Amino acid sequence: MNPIAFLFRSSIGRKVLMAVTGVVLIGFIIGHLVGNLQIFQHPDHLNGYAQFLHQLGPLLWVARLGVLVCVVLHVWAATVLTLENRAARGAEAYAVAHTLRATLSSRMMRQTGVVVLAFVIYHLAHFTWGVADRSHFKENLAHYTMQSEYRVAGFPVVKAGTEVLDVHSMVILGFQSPVVSLFYIVAVGLLSFHLLHGIESMFQTLGWRSERWAGGLRKIALVFCAAYFFFNLTIPGSVVAGRLKQQSAHLVAVPGR
Amino acid sequence: MATLESKVPPGPLADKWRKHKADIKLVNPANKRKYEIIVVGAGLAGSSAASSLADLGYKVKSFVFHDSPRRAHSIAAQGGINAAKNYQNDGDSVHRLFYDTIKGGDYRSREANVHRLAEVSVNIIDQCVAQGVPFAREYGGLLANRSFGGAQVSRTFYARGQTGQQLLLGAYSALMRTVGQGTVELHTQSEMLDLVVVGGQAKGIIVRDLVTGAIERHAADAVILATGGYGNVFNLSTYARGSNATAIWRAYKRGACLANPCYTQIHPTCIPVSGEYQSKLTLMSESLRNDGRIWVPKKKEDSGKAPGSIPEGERDYYLERMYPAFGNLCPRDIASRAAKRVCDEGRGVGTSGLGVYLDFSDAINRLGENSVRERYGNLFDIYHEITAESAYQQPMRIFPAVHYTMGGLWVDYNLMSNVPGLFVLGEANFSDHGANRLGASALMQGLADGYFVIPYTIGDYLAGQKPGSRPSVDAPEFKAAEENVRSMTSHFLGIKGKQPVSHFHKRLGKIMWELCGMARTKAGLERALREIPALREEFWASVNVPGSAADLNQSLEQAGRVADFIELGELLCRDALTREESCGGHFREEHQHPDGECKRDDEKFGHVAAWEYQGKDQVPLRNTEALNYESVKMSVRNYK
Amino acid sequence: MSAATTTKNFSVTLRVWRQAGTKQAGRFVEYAAKDLDPNMSFLEMLDVVNDELTLKGDEPIAFAHDCREGICGTCSCTINGKPHGPGKGIATCQLYMRSFREGDLITVEPFRAEAFPVVKDLVTDRSAFDKIQQAGGFITARAGSAPEANAAPVPKPDADLAMDAATCIGCGACVAACKNASAMLFVAAKVSHLGLLPQGQAERDRRVLAMAHTMDELGFGNCTNQYECSAACPKLISHDFIARMNRDYLTASVRSVFKVESASSGGGAG
CATH class of the missing domain: 3.90.700.10 (Succinate dehydrogenase/fumarate reductase flavoprotein, catalytic domain)
Known part of the structure; x- marks a missing residue:
């Protein structure tokens, strides 16, 4: 059997696929979060960052495609494994349901996974495709003029005075709806909960976990998930609490309002 | 009267086995695949025999009543396995292990068999280690030993308190390997209910598929029984609940002699x-x-x-x-x-x-x-x-x-019973432990028989059988044996009596423990010989076996086994009564030294008593095989 | 001080799964089990109930059992939803009635899994485990070919860890307890036992691939790392062995792709 067949056909192979795509997706969400946290800085930062990503052009599409492939594989493997698991459990269920030590997080993976997937689609519709909240979509807002240079790793990537999309405003305007913000917070909470088992599980599947450091791993996973949730919470939280306001003074009105 | 020819080869004790191996007939590799061998039981002896014979090229069929060969009761042996490796530098040797075993057996075992056992003991450890048995080790990575009863050296190899489990899983893994290779055909949940003897030779068995109830005939060139001991005749014992004497008892009824049944540990x-x-x-x-x-x-x-x-x-x-x-x-x-x-x-x-x-x-x-x-x-x-x-x-x-029964079907030096073609290995035979078995010797014997004795000795018999000469399962002997099994099964189901099978097993156990247990008397044994036949009558008249013969019916399985235990119990008591001496696992209160120790009578009882079935309700015939000690002198066992 | 018969006898109600055969539908039937000695084992309690059923003319409950000392792996009841019942590190036969109280309703089911079809009542067919073993759960060592036992030292920690894995009794509680009916713990225990020993290296890659693939083919589920298996295991075999097997499997897969193979496989023992 070739390695591709191992990964796609065997039980362990598909789990490795889950783990590896999971690692990529965790990497992605960390990067995504770190980028987004620039919202707490001058609008030049987030808007410059967004402009930088756009400037990547085909590279951005490669990255997007990579993430998309991981999502698809992750969901595909999860679905196939779950269907097999149901079949393996058999038609007759135990009359007395009994759990010995499976964590709540591990037992909710399917549910949390589905909600997160739905959230991801909404999130894209909201901030990438602009179909969820058309009026506050970045392309419908007035352009923003960079006041200073935006640098990545010391390299200047967006010059001062460049006209860019006003992502900073879009996010803040978008989160002004408490319902939208609440959905974000709940979804990110479930994602964190998903990751709690996901991270530990990834280590086990790749063969790096053992009881000797399982306690430590659990703590690391817990801290990571809590931090991930907290930092994600700060963005819509600050907007709803009125701590984060639209700063681009030159933008006065939203077209159509 | 059965002929009991021990076939112990001549020559000095230490050379017998080596010389015998060189002298006995061989089957050439191309012919081996033409012979079919049935192995009943898959404990240490059965699994090791089946896989070893398959590796030699024979076609092997393995039968177990369990749902998997790994369930056999060898798995429960805790302590260890003896071998004369002398890794401890404490003076152990093949001779010393041989001597300890002979002495431990109270001079009632066959000298040559025991010496062979001690000789191959060292190969067993090598074999098991090669198979991946995780024996206890010292920090340097070499094998550890512990001491055990009846020996003044540390020669026992162990795997925590689960040595039997690990050795069995080793033998089971070899069996699974050969099943996977297609050289062994495995029949699980198949209980042997009769031996088929054609022309005076063992040529097949009748089994019941315990799940479907189907009665099947299987023919072979030779039949090996490795079905363990009969200790459950006492009902309460350290045996597994399923351990039974049915295979050896049915073979006994087909003419195989049962030796020294009174030696119970x-x-x-x-x-x-x-x-x-x-x-x-x-x-x-x-x-x-x-x-x-x-x-x-x-x-x-x-x-x-x-x-x-x-x-x-x-x-x-x-x-x-x-x-x-x-x-x-x-x-x-x-x-x-x-x-x-x-x-x-x-x-x-x-x-x-x-x-x-x-x-x-x-x-x-x-x-x-x-x-x-x-x-x-x-x-x-x-x-x-x-x-x-x-x-x-x-x-x-x-x-x-x-805990263990030293008695069992009589076998010669080649482990063949007096019915040609019927071989008996492990606890099911009588040969190596005499009147008492030392700790950590049962595992040794089971594996010795399966890995290192039967692969050689079975060839001696098969070489005399024309390849392809085994009878067809349509032979009248098979038909008659199947009829016998069917009628017994339907009879049980038809009794519809008042008591469950367990009731009779418990009562038998009480009689046996009380009258034929640790201390036996003439009067007690005579009483037992009155009570057991009465119990047998009652059993056949008033046992209740519910259900049908066409599916899994544990009551039916148990009924057949208890029926055999009742008969075997009677023979056990008869053997105990006739052996007017005390030795090892057989203690007659009439025969003891003033300090309460066993008083043997080598003159009159320095022999094996091999009982021969004479038909229903007939007193069986007591044949004897004299025990000739060439190298050791029979002496009073002294552990003081 | 003596535990024997000091506490009072009591009664419970059993709710037992009865199923005539693999293809027939099953159902629960209630039985009263009265006057039970707390020092009785659970299986002895079933013996008593069965004798009463026999006397009433009913068919006794079929249940698997043999050694009754927790080593053969035959007994296999799911009691109140837990394979082998309440208690840690025990098989069904090692469960004593002192674990229950007067008036308890005790639900007794077979070990359920698609790969373990019910044969009758509480008895299931676990021959799938034998098939996995046949695929590779061995070290090929024909009788007579073994080198001297002390020729290859095994570091004590490795031998001890191998022994931990080797204590598996093949009962199937891991599968029965797993939310996905996965056999990973069973397979991992055997793969680890043999893979930890120097003797097991020659067939190490072949073994893990063959056993894992056979496990898949037999319809067991997939591990979701919830560790119900090791919690239900009567020998408390650690799920660390599953991680070890995952690693072994990955390495073996990669090696099987890149390892240079001889063009001729002939000449070996056939």
């Missing part, structure tokens, strides 16, 4: 009985006697007191007192009888008064609780589960229980 360290419902007695490995000290109160009045409240001076460490050289490590029969004696004196402990203490407090003080836990942790856990008591805090209560 009572293991000194078992957990005492707690009530009428009891189905099983659990063994605490003899290895516990390495570090545990056995005692009872000196005074009768103290037997009800908490053990901790009895001061050191008021305790009687009776084994250390009576047998200073071997102390707590004296052989099993001696330790068991000593326990019975102190309990008969009213000094037994526990609510039933049938128990003695096995105390680890000295060992815990000397080695620390962790070392004791490392050595015996799982045994202490088992004890705790059963009794809800912690042996770290208070002494265990132990009492003897039936």
Whole structure:
């Protein structure tokens, strides 16, 4: 059997696929979060960052495609494994349901996974495709003029005075709806909960976990998930609490309002 | 009258096996695949035989009544396996292991067989290590040993308290390998219910598929029985509930002689009985006697007191007192009888008064609780589960229980019974342990027979059989045997009596334990010989076997086995009655030294008694095979 | 101090799964089990109930059992939803009635899994485990070919760890307890036992691939790392062995792709 067949056909192979795509997706969400946290800085930062990503052009599409492939594989493997698991459990269920030590997080993976997937689609519709909240979509807002240079790793990537999309405003305007913000917070909470088992599980599947450091791993996973949730919470939280306001003074009105 | 020719090769003892291997006939590799061999049972002996014969090229069919060969009761052996490796540099040798085994068997085993056993013991360890048996090791990575009863050297290899399990899983893995390769055809949940003898030779078996109820005929060029011992004739024993004597008993009824059935081993360290419902007695490995000290109160009045409240001076460490050289490590029969004696004196402990203490407090003080836990942790856990008591805090209560049967189907040096073509291995045969088996020798014998004896000796028989000459299953003998099985099955289901099978098994067990247990008398045995036939009558008249023969019916399985146990129990008592001496696992109160030790009568009973079936309700015939000791002198066993 | 018969006898109600055969539908039937000694084992209690059923003319409950000392792996009841019942590190036969109280309703089911079809009542067919073993759960060592036992030292920690894995009794509680009926713990225990020993290296890659693939083919589920298996295991075999097997499997897969193979496989023992 070739390695591709191992990964796609065997039980362990598909789990490795889950783990590896999971690692990529965790990497992605960390990067995504770190980028987004620039919202707490001058609008030049987030808007410059967004402009930088756009400037990547085909590279951005490669990255997007990579993430998309991981999502698809992750969901595909999860679905196939779950269907097999149901079949393996058999038609007759135990009359007395009994759990010995499976964590709540591990037992909710399917549910949390589905909600997160739905959230991801909404999130894209909201901030990438602009179909969820058309009026506050970045392309419908007035352009923003960079006041200073935006640098990545010391390299200047967006010059001062460049006209860019006003992502900073879009996010803040978008989160002004408490319902939208609440959905974000709940979804990110479930994602964190998903990751709690996901991270530990990834280590086990790749063969790096053992009881000797399982306690430590659990703590690391817990801290990571809590931090991930907290930092994600700060963005819509600050907007709803009125701590984060639209700063681009030159933008006065939203077209159509 | 059966001819009992031991076929022990001539020559000096130490050369017999080597010379025999060189002399016996061989089957050429191209012909081996033309022979089919049936192996019944898949414990240590059966699994090792089936896989070894398959590796040689024979076509093998393996039959087990369990749902998997790995369930065989060899799995429950705890303590270890002996081998004359002399890794401890303590003076062990093949001769010493041979001598200890002969002496331990109270000079009632066949010298040449025992010597061969000692010789191949070293190969067994090599073989098992190669298979991945995780024996205990020292820090340097080499194999560790422990000492065991009846020996003054440390020659026992072990895998925690689960040596039997690990050895069986090793043999099972070899069997699974050959099944996977297609060289062994495995039939699980198939119980052998008759032996088919064609032209005076064993040529097949009748089995019942326990799941579908189908009765099947299987023909072969030779039949090997490795079906274990008959200790469940006592109902309560350390055997598995399923362990049974049906295969050997049905073979007996087809003409195979049953030798020395009265030699039954009572293991000194078992957990005492707690009530009428009891189905099983659990063994605490003899290895516990390495570090545990056995005692009872000196005074009768103290037997009800908490053990901790009895001061050191008021305790009687009776084994250390009576047998200073071997102390707590004296052989099993001696330790068991000593326990019975102190309990008969009213000094037994526990609510039933049938128990003695096995105390680890000295060992815990000397080695620390962790070392004791490392050595015996799982045994202490088992004890705790059963009794809800912690042996770290208070002494265990132990009492003897039936553990092993040295008797079995008579076999010659080639392990062939008096029915040509029928071979018997492991506990099912009689040959190696004489009147008493030493600890850690059963595993040795099972694997010796399967890995290193039968692969050679079966060729000697098969070479005399024309390839392809085995009869068809349509032969009249097969038909008759199948009829026999069918009629017995339908008869059971038709009785519709008043008592479940277990009722009769319990009653048989009580008769056997009381009248033919640790101490036997003429009067008691005669009583047993009246009571057992009466029980048999009652059983056949009033047993209730519900259900049908066409599916899984555990009552039906059990009925057949208990029917055989009742008959075997009678033969056991008859053998015990006729053996007017005491030796090893057979103790006749009439024949003892003033200090209570066994008094053998080598003159009159220095032989094997091999019973031959004479038909229903006929007294069986007692054949004898003289035991000729060429190299060892029969002497009084002394462990003092 | 003695645990024997000091506490009072009591009664419970059993709710037992009865199923005539693999293809027939099953159902629960209630039985009263009266006057039970707390020192009785659970299986002894079933013996007593069965004898009463026999006397009443009913068919007794079929249940698997043999050694009754927790080592053969035959017994296999799911009691109140837990394979082998309440208690840690025990098989069904090591469960004593003192674990229950007067008036308890005790639900007794077979070990359920698609790969373990019910044969009758509480008895299931676990021959799938034998098939996994046949695929590779061995070290090929024909009788007579073994080198001297002490020729290859095994470091004590490795031998001890191998022994931990080797204590598996093949009962199937891991599968029965797993939410996905996965056999990973069973397979991992055997793969680890043999893979930890120097003797097991020659067939190490072949073994893990063959056993894992056979496990898949037999319809067991997939591990979701919830560790119900090791919690239900009567020998408390650690799920660390599953991680070890995952690693072994990955390495073996990669090696099987890149390892240079001889063009001729002939000349070996056939």
